Amino acid sequence: MYGCASLALFITFMNKFSILRTFGFSVAAAVILSSCASYSEVQMKAPTVEFESMVPTAYLARCVDRQLRTVWSASRIRTHNSGGETVYIVSHNKSGFVGGGIIVTVAITPKLTFSHVALREGSHIEIGSGYEKTRAAIRFCGSDEFSKALMAQFSEERQIAEAENARLAEQNRLRANRNAKELPLKRTVGTRICRIQENGWEAIGFVERVVDQKIQIRVFDLRRGSHQAGLQKDKILWDYPENWYLC
Numbered sequence: 001m002y003g004c005a006s007l008a009l010f011i012t013f014m015n016k017f018s019i020l021r022t023f024g025f026s027v028a029a030a031v032i033l034s035s036c037a038s039y040s041e042v043q044m045k046a047p048t049v050e051f052e053s054m055v056p057t058a059y060l061a062r063c064v065d066r067q068l069r070t071v072w073s074a075s076r077i078r079t080h081n082s083g084g085e086t087v088y089i090v091s092h093n094k095s096g097f098v099g100g101g102i103i104v105t106v107a108i109t110p111k112l113t114f115s116h117v118a119l120r121e122g123s124h125i126e127i128g129s130g131y132e133k134t135r136a137a138i139r140f141c142g143s144d145e146f147s148k149a150l151m152a153q154f155s156e157e158r159q160i161a162e163a164e165n166a167r168l169a170e171q172n173r174l175r176a177n178r179n180a181k182e183l184p185l186k187r188t189v190g191t192r193i194c195r196i197q198e199n200g201w202e203a204i205g206f207v208e209r210v211v212d213q214k215i216q217i218r219v220f221d222l223r224r225g226s227h228q229a230g231l232q233k234d235k236i237l238w239d240y241p242e243n244w245y246l247c
Helices: 004-016 023-033 039-043 057-069 130-141 144-186
Strands: 049-053 077-082 085-091 102-110 115-121 192-196 202-211 214-224 235-239
Touching (some): 057 077, 057 085
Antiparallel strands (some): 077 085, 085 102, 192 202
C-alpha cells in the first residue's frame, strides 16, 4: 500500500497533468488521502505515551527534540507553539508540510510545578518500527536515567560556574589591591597612564590635573599590539583614575 506522503506526491503529480479532472479519479484520491490523519484528528486521540516530569520544560523540550531526531529525519519534524504548549509534529511529508498526514505528535505542556508530555500517533501506513522506536525514545525523556544524567550535568555546570565566579572574584580582588597601591601615583601630575578602549586600542596619556575624584588626562597616542595610530592632536579628557593603569 502507498504511504500518505507517496500518495500525496503522486496525486499532485497527476493533477499537474490534468488527470484528476475526471470525477472518478478525484473521488478515489479523496478516499485514499482520507486515511492520512490530520493534526486536529491526531490531537484528539488518546496518548500512547504519557507522563509528568519535574525536569525544567526547556531541558525536557531539548530531550524530546533530540530523541525524535534519533528516529526521524529532521526534515520531517516541525514545532507548533500555542498558549505555552509546544508540540513536536512528525509528518509523512519530508518537507514538513502536514498535508500528507501526521505520523506522531509530542505535546509538552508546562504546569505549575511540572510538565505534562503526551505522545499521540497518526496513520500507521508504511512506518515499520518507527512507532515503537518513537515510544521508547520519548519514554527515555521521562525516565530516571535521563533525570540522573541531567542532575549530573547540572552539578557539573554549577561547579564550573562556581569556579568561574571564584576566578572573577580573585581577579577583582587583585585589581582592587593594585588600584589601591597605584592610586596615589595615578593622582600625581606627570604620571604616564594607559587604558584599553572598547575598540581594542590602548590609549596612552599623562596626568595633567587632579580635581576632586577625577583626573585630567592628555592622551597623545593610541596603539594595538605593534601598531600605533599616532594622534595628530592630543586629546584631553577627564576620567576616574581607577579606570586607568600605570604603563
